[in-house]
Amino acid sequence: MNIIETNNLTKYYGKTKGIEDVNITVKEGEIYGFIGPNGAGKSTTIRTLLGLIFPTSGYAKIFGKDCIEKGHEVRRSIGYLPSETFYYERMKVWDLLNYSASFFKGDYTNRINELSEVMELDINRKIEDLSYGNKKKVGIVQGLLHKPKLIMLDEPTGGLDPLMQKQFFNLIRKENQEGATIFFSSHILSEVQHLCHRVAIIKDGSIIQVEDIATLQKNNYKKIMVKGENLSIKPFDFKGVTNLTLENQTLKFFFKGDINQVKEKLQPYKIKDLLIEDPTLEEIFMHYYE
Structure with a gap:
């Protein structure tokens, strides 16, 4: 089953292109990477999928339902972390998370406490007293507290220190193992390489490659280093x-x-050392962009 499916999804801001003819499918249970530099169209794609902005043309479906016509239904089962979070500064973290939980049926007290402990978030502090990284932690807990079937992450690790990034990735893997599908947007390629099953590369608002990580590296070029005399x-x-x-x-x-x-070509030379290896995702990415 495809959790996300788009067909020629296009968004223009007046005459300025946001995205154009974006076609992607995300399978159930997949961790799907969506990579490109800032301004490539990652956030526009995510906001269009969420129905926060309307497409100029094309369409998108989540859980088999149109993202615009059935947006209020599909969003109940989505957890979303935007690249930047903004809150009522004078609220306590606990009050904010409880307010967020009130939009869903059930008691999420234990879930909030569990996630806050994992992310080392002090829920008794006011929002205005939090650093940028701690505000990002609030967004992570807020996005996951209702056990969403689809988790959409837009540049999720900004502001998190390396140890907390590791905690976050372990948390995302755990949610995925428990059945959640992950759509993960990032410009930090090492994150995507170690976390995702498949990756889409977006450039200037258009998808230029979609491939699983292993195949992308295997079927791409090789890095070769030769040491020898009179090369x-x-x-x-x-x-x-x-x-x-x-x-x-x-x-x-x-x-x-x-x-x-x-x-x-190497046969005529006296070779001292030879190394042939797969490129990193970052090198593949730069190859496509160049």
């Missing part, structure tokens, strides 16, 4: 080779194609 750039300047450099008797380049071609 020359010229023999290695052939189709499939990019980012070719030679410095201190060390040849470095990216290659996509039949690795035997590289092997043939």
